[in-house]
Amino acid sequence: MPTIRQILTESQRDLLIGAFNRIIPAEGDFPGAGDLGLADSLEETIGRTQQSIRMFLEGLAQIDITAVQERGMEFCRLSGADQDSTLQSVEQSHPAFFNELKRQCYNGYYTHPLPQELIGYSRPEPSEYRPMPFDESLLEPQKQRAPFWRQV
Numbered sequence: 823m824p825t826i827r828q829i830l831t832e833s834q835r836d837l838l839i840g841a842f843n844r845i846i847p848a849e850g851d852f853p854g855a856g857d858l859g860l861a862d863s864l865e866e867t868i869g870r871t872q873q874s875i876r877m878f879l880e881g882l883a884q885i886d887i888t889a890v891q892e893r894g895m896e897f898c899r900l901s902g903a904d905q906d907s908t909l910q911s912v913e914q915s916h917p918a919f920f921n922e923l924k925r926q927c928y929n930g931y932y933t934h935p936l937p938q939e940l941i942g943y944s945r946p947e948p949s950e951y952r953p954m955p956f957d958e959s960l961l962e963p964q965k966q967r968a969p970f971w972r973q974v
Contacts, residue, residue: 827865827869828865829865829868829869829875829878829879830861830865830878830879830882833898834879834882835861836898837882837885837886837896837897837898838856838861838864838882839856839857839861840856840897840898840905841856841882841885841897841905841909841923841927842854842855842856842860842861842927842930842931843855843856843857844902844905844906844909845909845923845924845927845928846927846928846931847902851940852937852940853936853937855927855930855931858930858931858934858936858937860926860927860930860931860934863930864878864926864930867926868926874922877918877919877922878919878922878923880919881912881916881919881920881922881923884912884915884916884919885897885908885909885912888908888911888912888915889904889905889908892907892908892911893907893908
């Protein structure tokens with residue numbers, strides 16, 4: 823099994839966990855997105871292209887820069903409300919990064935087994951999944967049509 827290439831520093835991982843926890847905060851029995859260990863899957867995903875790596879490294883840096891400029895301290899040291907405000911500023915100033923950050927957060931969260939279990943979704947076991955045989959009669963109308971392409 824290939825090992826995940828570590829792209830993020832420890833402080834970047836902490837910032838990412840904090841941002842994920844603000845995008846999908848813990849509520850009731852549901853954990854926050856950052857608490858599910860989604861940083862590993864994000865690193866694997868963004869590690870596929872240099873463009874993704876660059877976008878996330880620059881985007882995470884921008885979150886901290888914005889936090890310091892607007893609130894006088896690093897993102898991870900801010901209150902929840904100030905973190906939300908910082909993320910809203912980054913969303914406005916760097917929409918491509920922020921949209922990808924949100925997408926990765928939601929994808930990671932809702933494909934994780936724990937939230938799926940909590941919302942009552944159960945994945946079928948591979949042995950339980952048996953696709954229905956294909957009904958070839960569904961092709962009959964297409965077979966009856968005149969060709970809609972041109973012979974070359």
